[in-house]
Amino acid sequence: MKTSEKELIAVHLRRSGVSRRSFLQLCSTLMVAAPVGLSLTSGSSLAQVARTIGKTRRPSVIWLHFQDCTGCTETLLRTSAPDVAHLILDVISLDYHETLMAASGAQAEAALRSAIEDNAGKYVLVVEGAIPAKDDGVFMQLASRPAIQVAKDVASQAAAVIAIGSCASWGGVPSADPNPTGAMGVDSVISGKPIVNLPGCPPNPYNLLALVLEYATMGRLPELDEFHRPKFAYGRVIHENCPRRAHFDAGRFATAFGDEGHRQGWCLYKLGCKGPVTHASCSTRHFNEIPGVWPIGIGVPCLGCTEKNVVWKMGTFETVPIHLATPPDTYPPIYSTAGKFSMGAAGLVGAIAGAVGGAAWVASQRFQSSTEAGVARVATDIAHAEKLKSKPNDKKEA
Amino acid sequence: MSSATPATTQNQSKPRWERYVPVYGFPVVNSFFVVLSLLVIVAFVLTAYRELAGLGPVSGMNDAYGWGIWKTFNVMVLTALGSGAFAVGIAAWVFRRKRMHSLMRMALLTSFLAYACGLLLLGIDAGRPWNFYWMVFPWKWNLHSPLAEVAICMSIYAMIPLAVENIPPVLERLWYFDSRLRPVVTIIERRLHYFFPWIIAAAYLLPGMHQSSLGALMLLAGERVHPLWQTPWLPLLYLGAASFMSFGCVAGTTMLCCLVWKRAMDMEVLDEAARITAWLIFGWLGLRLLDILFRGALGTAFHFDRFAAVFWLETLSIAIGGWLLVRSLRFHDPQPMFVGYVLSSAGGMIYRFSPTTLAFRPNPEALYFPATIEILVSLGFISLGVLGFLIAVKRLAILPAPLQEWYDMASYFRFRRPYIRWTGYFKFGFFGEEESEASGSD
Numbered sequence: 001m002k003t004s005e006k007e008l009i010a011v012h013l014r015r016s017g018v019s020r021r022s023f024l025q026l027c028s029t030l031m032v033a034a035p036v037g038l039s040l041t042s043g044s045s046l047a048q049v050a051r052t053i054g055k056t057r058r059p060s061v062i063w064l065h066f067q068d069c070t071g072c073t074e075t076l077l078r079t080s081a082p083d084v085a086h087l088i089l090d091v092i093s094l095d096y097h098e099t100l101m102a103a104s105g106a107q108a109e110a111a112l113r114s115a116i117e118d119n120a121g122k123y124v125l126v127v128e129g130a131i132p133a134k135d136d137g138v139f140m141q142l143a144s145r146p147a148i149q150v151a152k153d154v155a156s157q158a159a160a161v162i163a164i165g166s167c168a169s170w171g172g173v174p175s176a177d178p179n180p181t182g183a184m185g186v187d188s189v190i191s192g193k194p195i196v197n198l199p200g201c202p203p204n205p206y207n208l209l210a211l212v213l214e215y216a217t218m219g220r221l222p223e224l225d226e227f228h229r230p231k232f233a234y235g236r237v238i239h240e241n242c243p244r245r246a247h248f249d250a251g252r253f254a255t256a257f258g259d260e261g262h263r264q265g266w267c268l269y270k271l272g273c274k275g276p277v278t279h280a281s282c283s284t285r286h287f288n289e290i291p292g293v294w295p296i297g298i299g300v301p302c303l304g305c306t307e308k309n310v311v312w313k314m315g316t317f318e319t320v321p322i323h324l325a326t327p328p329d330t331y332p333p334i335y336s337t338a339g340k341f342s343m344g345a346a347g348l349v350g351a352i353a354g355a356v357g358g359a360a361w362v363a364s365q366r367f368q369s370s371t372e373a374g375v376a377r378v379a380t381d382i383a384h385a386e387k388l389k390s391k392p393n394d395k396k397e398a
Numbered sequence: 399m400s401s402a403t404p405a406t407t408q409n410q411s412k413p414r415w416e417r418y419v420p421v422y423g424f425p426v427v428n429s430f431f432v433v434l435s436l437l438v439i440v441a442f443v444l445t446a447y448r449e450l451a452g453l454g455p456v457s458g459m460n461d462a463y464g465w466g467i468w469k470t471f472n473v474m475v476l477t478a479l480g481s482g483a484f485a486v487g488i489a490a491w492v493f494r495r496k497r498m499h500s501l502m503r504m505a506l507l508t509s510f511l512a513y514a515c516g517l518l519l520l521g522i523d524a525g526r527p528w529n530f531y532w533m534v535f536p537w538k539w540n541l542h543s544p545l546a547e548v549a550i551c552m553s554i555y556a557m558i559p560l561a562v563e564n565i566p567p568v569l570e571r572l573w574y575f576d577s578r579l580r581p582v583v584t585i586i587e588r589r590l591h592y593f594f595p596w597i598i599a600a601a602y603l604l605p606g607m608h609q610s611s612l613g614a615l616m617l618l619a620g621e622r623v624h625p626l627w628q629t630p631w632l633p634l635l636y637l638g639a640a641s642f643m644s645f646g647c648v649a650g651t652t653m654l655c656c657l658v659w660k661r662a663m664d665m666e667v668l669d670e671a672a673r674i675t676a677w678l679i680f681g682w683l684g685l686r687l688l689d690i691l692f693r694g695a696l697g698t699a700f701h702f703d704r705f706a707a708v709f710w711l712e713t714l715s716i717a718i719g720g721w722l723l724v725r726s727l728r729f730h731d732p733q734p735m736f737v738g739y740v741l742s743s744a745g746g747m748i749y750r751f752s753p754t755t756l757a758f759r760p761n762p763e764a765l766y767f768p769a770t771i772e773i774l775v776s777l778g779f780i781s782l783g784v785l786g787f788l789i790a791v792k793r794l795a796i797l798p799a800p801l802q803e804w805y806d807m808a809s810y811f812r813f814r815r816p817y818i819r820w821t822g823y824f825k826f827g828f829f830g831e832e833e834s835e836a837s838g839s840d
Contacts, residue, residue: 339459339766341765342770345768346767360740364737367657367733368731
């Protein structure tokens with residue numbers, strides 16, 4: 001990419017042979033993933049969203065890895081339909097990504113440099129993984145420089161910084177006690193740039209796509225909460241939209257893995273589900289484009305991976321206090337009242353059944369004689385016919 | 399009188415159904431009719447009470463059983479019995495079992511009455527009559543309801559194809575009983591001819607849709623339906639049950655009518671109907687047992703509980719009924735045939751009733767038994783259908799009969815009702831040869 005000007009998304013997609021149909025499918029998935037809270041999608045039709053995105057220049061994205069497991073990259077690539085990953089990579093212009101690129105060594109460093117220079121001040125920096133800060137960052141070196149220095153350098157020319165995953169957001173697993181490397185999130189290292197955190201282990205890739213596209217098309221970041229998480233995805237706790245919420249309200253809890261309640265799909269709160277305090281969209285936007293694919297959907301309690309104060313800070317099976325208990329005025333009974341059984345009604349049913357059955361029985365006993373009657377009757381009819389035939393004109397006298 | 403030789407008698411004494419003939423010589427109003435009318439009046443009064451008081455005081459429904467017998471019996475079971483227009487029609491028109499045409503008007507009439515009474519009761523079950531006018535605005539329909547398909551499809555089926563298919567007997571009566579109406583009848587008949595094939599096609603499409611959708615509804619109930627009944631094949635099995643039950647209903651009712659009004663039975667037609675029914679029954683039983691076997695639910699049939707009892711009751715009823723039908727074919731004996739129809743239809747009715755009520759177990763403590771008022775209303779609406787049937791067969795040419803019956807009726811009415819401008823009874827000669835039409839007028 002020598003030109004600093006990126007081509008339009010629509011032009012690039014047409015050149016790459018992507019059909020409009022798949023593009024519209026991506027846009028509709030995006031609209032489902034972020035229906036409100038984005039100025040791109042709220043109040044727009046699918047065609048409008050597609051038009052807006054198509055007219056936008058491909059946003060340049062530089063992706064840096066620090067102390068991570070590459071799980072966030074994996075979640076971007078492991079969409080259930082391979083086309084979706086390709087589409088995402090076609091819509092955004094991923095100019096530098098250490099896992100995905102073929103280059104290595106000095107060649108890779110040159111690619112990073114040229115990506116920064118070509119799009120200086122315009123690219124979006126995506127950071128994956130925590131940054132070690134202890135002892136001047138000696139715990140991680142990139143091209144003989146401490147990682148913390150690389151992060152600061154690349155971020156200095158970025159338009160915005162997105163911290164993807166819990167590690168980049170506040171430190172994640174590497175920062176768990178005793179935190180030997182002094183791992184910390186991006187917002188503790190970089191200042192003076194708009195920073196958005198997309199915590200989650202891993203986060204939903206559609207949140208990243210929605211965020212990047214919102215920034216590229218509208219030129220601004222969506223509304224953020226106090227932890228710099230976009231409200232369109234992190235505005236509500238999982239508990240609010242949990243498919244097992246009715247079981248919580250009705251008091252039906254799984255108390256051990258594999259017990260009757262667990263098999264019946266009851267609420268996992270007593271198994272340590274952190275859903276009531278975890279702000280995330282997992283309960284409404286499942287992973288891999290497959291309905292039901294998310295921890296609670298497959299019977300595993302929520303770990304609270306988007307919350308700094310929950311995951312790695314609380315025990316896995318420890319229950320969280322319910323801050324947002326909204327008790328109803330009355331509790332519906334778990335078992336509804338059993339119906340009444342009246343002897344009168346039973347007698348009536350019996351009488352009707354008896355009458356119908358008896359009639360059928362009596363009728364069946366008379367069938368033989370009826371046939372004989374019918375045969376006899378037809379015999380007389382035929383005789384009558386013979387008579388009529390012998391004087392064919394008698395009916396005309398009528 | 400006795401000029402018929404034994405040889406020809408041997409050949410011709412087998413009655414042949416050649417023509418639809420009204421039941422004549424029996425008064426419409428008799429004691430049975432009065433009893434049915436009383437039941438209908440009681441049901442109408444209770445219906446008014448239901449509209450004022452709501453469902454709570456009149457029905458045994460509760461939170462666990464939201465569907466009472468008005469839906470589960472009068473609609474889900476009785477429309478299956480009334481699917482004759484579908485099953486007999488397909489046998490006659492699509493599979494060219496031409497003898498079935500003589501049962502066609504019975505099938506059409508029973509279907510129309512079963513559907514009409516079922517839908518009426520469904521409207522009463524739904525309640526809130528002041529909201530009914532919304533029905534005429536299709537954009538106000540709740541198309542997201544699982545019941546939408548059934549409701550729309552059933553109403554359209556009963557109001558258009560079934561109603562139109564039942565017009566010919568009415569036209570025929572107008573044609574024969576008043577010559578002044580003949581030009582009008584001719585015009586209507588010409589119009590009918592124009593779109594009748596489309597009506598008939600719709601009459602096979604729509605029941606195929608909603609009779610299977612009724613089964614698909616119970617798929618939504620999931621594990622609440624006992625595993626012996628809950629299966630992805632439920633739509634197909636529901637449709638199959640409706641097919642053999644409706645054959646039983648049409649042929650069995652025809653036999654019963656022949657018995658009551660002393661008419662000859664055409665054993666060739668009845669044999670063919672019994673053969674088709676037996677094939678349907680054993681095919682259906684095979685599907686059902688294979689399904690149970692492959693889903694691994696057969697073990698539950700040997701538990702000692704009410705579900706197993708209901709399962710064996712229905713399966714044995716259907717199987718014994720089918721066996722009796724096959725047996726009746728060998729001896730051309732109407733008695734086992736009738737019992738076979740009754741048993742197989744009763745078993746089919748239990749099958750159609752089970753997933754919604756008998757084998758439906760929302761929770762271990764739930765119980766549903768219809769309240770007395772509920773049963774009386776249900777009975778009243780069945781009586782309404784029977785009343786309609788009794789009037790129709792005595793006023794319209796519905797029941798099949800030998801041709802001679804038609805001439806007997808003509809002489810009967812010429813003698814009894816000389817003031818009626820009846821016409822055209824002698825349009826066809828005795829053995830079917832055409833005669834000049836003018837000869838029979840007035």
